[in-house]
Amino acid sequence: MKPILNPILLLCCCFYLNIAFSQNTQTPSNRQQAVFTVRGSVYDAEFSKPIPQVNIEVNGGAYTTTNMAGDFRIQVKNGDELVVKHKDFQTVYYTIKNNERIKIEVRANKGLSEQPKRIQALSFNASIDSAETYLKTDIEKSLQFITEALSKSRSINENAQVYEVLGDLYIFWKQYDIAISNYRISLQSVSTNAVLLKLAKAYWFNKNYQESITTYKSIKKLDLSNWQQVVLQEGLGDTYYSIQDYSNALKAYNSALEKANQYKIKAKITDLNSKIAQVFSETGNDKEAAGYFNNALTLASQETKSRAVEEKVKVADFKNRSRNFDNEIELRKQAIEDLKDIEIDSTIGNESSLTIQKQNYKIGNAYYLQKDFDSAKAYLEKSIDEASEKNDLVVAKDAKRKLSEVYSSSGEYDKALETYKEYTDLVEALYIKKEQEIIQAARFSKEIAEKQNRITSLESDRQLSESKYQLTSERNKRQQLIIYSLIGGLLLLMVTAYFMYKYIKQQRLANNLLALKSLRSQMNPHFIFNALNSVNSFIASNDERTANRYLSDFSQLMRSVLENSEADFIPLEKEIALLELYTKLEHFRFQDKFDYEITVSDNVVVSDFQIPPMLLQPYIENAVWHGLRYKTTKGFLSIKIDKKSHSEVTITITDNGIGRKRSKDLKTNNQKKHNSQGMSNIKKRVSILNDMYQDKVAVTISNFQELEDTGTHVEVTLKKD
Structure with a gap:
């Protein structure tokens, strides 16, 4: 922008409803006002050009500058005064009155407008704002507006903004892996600290802890605002805490607390005192923990009632761990009274730790530990009534079990038995509910993936259209050269052929990846269904203790399966651990049918090899x-891992069962069809992976012996990368 001497400014501000609230969003009536991110831009009205390096400051608070596109983001509260400074125009002051986007245009003029003027929203910004408005309430509408915004995007800045909002959407709906992908796409267009912080947080949500730490450490701290410096250190602390690196967690939290105190960021001061207390509690330093918890409790009482209740519950949990049951009970009773007031204005979901039924349950448990059985019964019954009213089967189940223990401890064995039977009924009802939730979650994830694919396809089509346009323009420019030079035409043909070959190769890779994903998605439901049938058989036989033990191992197995389900290959040691757990569960059910042995040769370094997940389990x-x-005598299953060469390892799965031929004769037509599809999926996966990774996996199947029970011998060969 050209320097303007003695300018008289015309300030034009256009506002768009587009605010990214911080973690501690609060209502206007609260004593501690909400901190949120406001977006804005500064333009030279005369030349319609963005103005970079404009100083943007909140009096007594955050500071930032505009980027090369003239855009800025800054943390503010309602009532803050925004100060806009630059050497080429007079300082502009604006008071934040609501959560709207700000656009400032400066130009030489004879007068200064008294108030910012509202202008018509641009179509792209209107779509983005609508997407953010529905982000937390209607995912369908939000995705629809994001799709519209992407189709209207005309710059890399707008593209980056679309994918950032898309990442925010998936974070809220707990689709963390998809959120990570979209944040990374946003950063490929425009790299900003705000999105880097979100990406690091998304890695943490998705339990990619090392990636989270690496991302946090890659951010240049000198470029951060005051608020972002606190968020970065707090995020690092959260990640270290999650991996139980309490020393580094405490160091990061203390650094964040120091900066929060320096910049007077009150909401973060409360949170950080609480988190430091939790670190001390985990490391057994109860005295220091108590001091920080008291600080957090005092500060939280000056904020919203919901924040105060949250801190009371945390401190109560700490009192429980230190066996200070009287203080725990008093804090939980206070929390219940506060929760009754909160529930008048809002609904607290059963998944929250801040529910009345959970607090009554924990009070009852505290009384039970004090051997005050009458008080324990009263509060556990309250918990059961409240949980039943709110259809909270988890708390109702736990309270019933604890109440049965109380009756047993107080000598009322008939009531204990009756209550335990009610507990077992709730376990069965909860199992059915959880099964339905698994199905619903799978359906929701599938729908989300389809919508993401549509958005990705739209972006691909847009890029393809741009590529076609650029290619057409390039050809038009070279038409004269083609007329005068055959060499130029031949060169153009070769370039075009190269790009076509590259495009076809990329499409083939994309098709392979899509096929792999489809095959994996078919394997998981089949595996889950069979495992759930095993659980169901235990429950049907009223073997509740066995079912609980089986469910515990099954949940651990499911966690491993789902964590590995998106990868083409996982470390062999992970697959071995999964096989040990799965074989243990099958032996647990059919222990009268077979014994098993899993051996790994000493000369095999399992960490050197990779294997497709869920390849061996079928x-x-x-x-x-x-x-x-179906074997009439007790059989034996052998799983051996041996070194074949310096770059190959063999995995043999051998059984002395009835063999493939007799097993096939015993099956119904429906079972034959089901098995055929399952084995076909495995063959397709191996074929696709070998095509992509150059014959990395080989599988052979044969009879094990020449007896009546021929058994089966499966040999899998893996190559190093």
Whole structure:
């Protein structure tokens, strides 16, 4: 922008409803006002050009500057005064009155407007603002507006903004892996500290802890605002805390607290006192923990009632761990009274730790630990009534079990038995509910993935259209050269052929990845269904203790399966751990049918090898369910991992069951069809992976012995990367 001497400014501000609230969003009536991020831009009205390096400051608070596109973001509260300074125009002052986007245009003129003027919203910004408005309430509408914004995007800045909002959407709906992808796409267009912080937080949500730490450490601290410096250190502390690196967690939290005190960021001061207290509590330093918890409790009482209740519950949990039950009970009773007031204005979901039924349950448990059985009964019954009213089966189940223990401890064995039977009924009801939730979650994830694919396709089509336009323009420019030079035409043909070859190669890779994802998605439901049938058989036989133990191992197995389900390859040691757990569960059910042995040769370094997830499990499942299960005598399953060469390892799965031929003769037509599809999926996965990774996996299947029970021998060969 050209320097303007003695300018008289015309300030034009256009506002768009587009605010990204901080973690501690609060209502205007609260004593501690909400901190939020306001977006804005500064333009030279005369030349319609953005003005970079404009100083943007909040009096007594955050500071930032505009980027090369003239855009800025800054943390503010309602009532803050925004100060806009630059050497080429007079300082502009604006008071934040609501949560709207700000656009400032400066130009030489004869007068200064008294108030900012509202102008018509641009179509792209209107779509983005609408997407953010529906982000937390209607995912369908939000995605629709994001799609519209992407189609209207005309710059890399707008593209980056679309994918940032898309990442925010998936974070809220707990689709963390998809959120990570979209934040990374946003950063490929425009790299900003705000999005880097969000990406690091998304890695933390998705339990990619090392990636989270690396991302946090890659951010240049000198470029951060005061608020962002606190957020960065707090995020690092959260990540270190999650991996139980309490020393580094405490160091990061203390650094964040020091900066929060320096910049008077009150909401963060409360949170950080609480988190430091939790670190001290985990490391057994109860005296220091108590001091920080008291600080957090005092500060939280000056904020919203919901924040105060949250801190009371945290301190109560700490009192429980230190066996200070009287203080715990008093804090929980106060929390219940506050929660009754909060529930008048808002609904607290059953998944929250701040529910009345959970607090009554924990009070009852505290009385039980004090051997005050009458008080324990009263509060546990309150918890059961409240949980039943709110359809909270988890708390109702736990309270019933604890109440049965109280009756047993107080000598009322008939009531204890009756209550325990009610507990077992709730366990069965909860199992059914959880099964339904798993199905609903799978359906929701599938719908989300389809919508993300549509958005990705739209972006691909847009890029393809741009590429076609650029290619057409390039050809037009070279038409004259083609007329005068055959060499130029031949060169153009070769370039075009190269790009076509590259495009076809990329499409083939994309098709392979899509096919792999589809095959994995077919394997997981099949595996889950069979495992759930095993759980169901235990529950049907009223073997509740066995079912609980089986469910515990099954949940651990499911966590491992789902964590690995998106990867083409995982470390062999992870697959071995998964096989050990799965085989243990199958032996647990059919222990009278077979014994098993898993051996790994000493000369095999399992960390050197990678294997497709869930590749071996179906073969073990077939061995147990279709071979050993029908054997008249007790069979044996052997899983061996041996070194074949310096770059290859073999995994053999051997059983002395009835064999493939007799097993096939025993099956119904429906079972034959089901098995055929399952084994076909495995063959397709191996074929696609070998095509992509150059024959990395080989599988052979043969009879194990020449006896009546021929058994089955499966040999899998893996190569190093």
